[in-house]
Amino acid sequence: MLIKSAEVIITSPDRNFVTLKITTDDGITGLGDATLNGRELSVASYLKDHVVPLLIERDPQNIEDTWQFLYRSAYWRRGPVTMAAIAAVDVALWDIKAKQAGLPLYQLLGGASRNGILAYGHASGSELPELFDSIRTHQEQGFRAIRVQSGVPGLRAIYGVHAKVEPVPGDDRDDHYEPAQRALRPPEEDWDTRAYLRHLPTVFEAVRNEFGPQLPLLHDGHHRMTPIQAAKLGKALEPYDLFWLEDCTPAENQEALRLVRQHTTTPLAIGEIFNTVWDYQLLIKEQLIDYVRSAITHTGGITQLKKILEYAGQYQIKSGIHGPTDISPVGFAAGLHLDLAIHNFGIQEYMPHGAKTNAVFEQSMTFTDGYLHPGDKPGLGVELNVDEAGKYPYQTAYLPFNRLADGTVHDW
Numbered sequence: 514m515l516i517k518s519a520e521v522i523i524t525s526p527d528r529n530f531v532t533l534k535i536t537t538d539d540g541i542t543g544l545g546d547a548t549l550n551g552r553e554l555s556v557a558s559y560l561k562d563h564v565v566p567l568l569i570e571r572d573p574q575n576i577e578d579t580w581q582f583l584y585r586s587a588y589w590r591r592g593p594v595t596m597a598a599i600a601a602v603d604v605a606l607w608d609i610k611a612k613q614a615g616l617p618l619y620q621l622l623g624g625a626s627r628n629g630i631l632a633y634g635h636a637s638g639s640e641l642p643e644l645f646d647s648i649r650t651h652q653e654q655g656f657r658a659i660r661v662q663s664g665v666p667g668l669r670a671i672y673g674v675h676a677k678v679e680p681v682p683g684d685d686r687d688d689h690y691e692p693a694q695r696a697l698r699p700p701e702e703d704w705d706t707r708a709y710l711r712h713l714p715t716v717f718e719a720v721r722n723e724f725g726p727q728l729p730l731l732h733d734g735h736h737r738m739t740p741i742q743a744a745k746l747g748k749a750l751e752p753y754d755l756f757w758l759e760d761c762t763p764a765e766n767q768e769a770l771r772l773v774r775q776h777t778t779t780p781l782a783i784g785e786i787f788n789t790v791w792d793y794q795l796l797i798k799e800q801l802i803d804y805v806r807s808a809i810t811h812t813g814g815i816t817q818l819k820k821i822l823e824y825a826g827q828y829q830i831k832s833g834i835h836g837p838t839d840i841s842p843v844g845f846a847a848g849l850h851l852d853l854a855i856h857n858f859g860i861q862e863y864m865p866h867g868a869k870t871n872a873v874f875e876q877s878m879t880f881t882d883g884y885l886h887p888g889d890k891p892g893l894g895v896e897l898n899v900d901e902a903g904k905y906p907y908q909t910a911y912l913p914f915n916r917l918a919d920g921t922v923h924d925w
């Protein structure tokens with residue numbers, strides 16, 4: 514079996530997605546997700562210019578060898594563009610191998626370790642009544658675990674809060690929270706860490722009083738705190754028994770988590786912007802985190818994330834695979850197959866895609882009573898409808914950035 518062709522497809526139904534479609538000489542196709550939010554065209558170019566020509570005539574069955582070849586032969590290793598491109602190839606080859614075997618992909622990863630995949634949804638509100646409504650809506654949809662993001666008095670727009678996103682002219686997407694905005698420049702938001710630290714514990718106190726002690730609650734700090742601020746927040750949130758506090762400090766500084774860890778028993782999750790096992794080396798070895806947040810799409814594919822999670826499992830660190838809407842249904846499905854197969858599964862983020870995206874990507878996954886399942890079709894269980902994809906050309910879109918009150922750029 515040889516790879517006959519590889520095609521990069523860019524489509525923008527509700528947002529931009531980059532998909533790699535590999536076809537073998539006996540007509541089996543495999544899909545991989547190469548979407549890097551706000552830098553989509555760079556990965557598309559990396560694939561088209563430097564990877565696709567190397568794939569033609571290779572044996573698609575040798576997944577590990579292809580992964581090592583793409584990683585090591587580039588000489589310039591790691592980084593989100595390179596690793597998203599490698600991930601797309603890796604996932605497409607796993608899709609082909611599972612289709613060739615006539616099995617859903619999770620069977621090739623060891624089979625199912627559980628009946629379903631516990632998912633958490635994103636609830637938010639600029640103020641408490643709106644937040645409570647959002648939590649109730651998610652519970653009605655079946656979610657058994659909820660991420661809580663709240664507005665902060667005095668701040669105009671804030672990460673994760675639906676109501677504060679201003680509509681942009683020409684943006685005709687369905688009404689849903691999508692941080693990347695279709696515009697020629699990144700939107701600017703404001704930030705005040707002290708105001709956030711004062712306000713957030715009062716939000717969790719109110720949510721616990723309203724919804725009781727059992728509902729698993731999560732929160733994303735989105736890289737905005739210093740280590741001592743994160744330690745303070747983790748401590749302040751202890752009475753509200755969070756499932757996790759995510760990305761409390763900027764992820765580049767692994768040592769920062771030592772300080773946070775010394776001060777709080779609030780579980781910590783990190784890693785959505787990591788690319789390789791090396792980004793986790795200290796965090797796992799020193800048991801500084803509780804959950805691995807990587808997405809298959811940004812971490813070099815199933816081959817790499819499986820290794821990270823096996824390493825994490827030695828220290829009772831569990832998975833929390835990244836699943837926002839900037840992971841395409843292809844990348845999301847790949848995560849579900851891994852979730853189902855690994856032993857140290859923790860939870861899966863689930864931010865449903867819009868109707869247009871679901872028409873472009875035909876999926877076999879299900880969401881029932883709070884649990885996801887990738888389905889039992891051979892391969893990933895996702896097919897790309899090329900005609901639908903062709904209706905939505907690429908549109909420039911950027912994630913926002915933050916400025917403090919004095920104009921200083923801050924982590925978003």
Ligand SMILES: [Mg+2]
Pocket residue numbers: 733735759760785
């Ligand atoms: Mg996050």
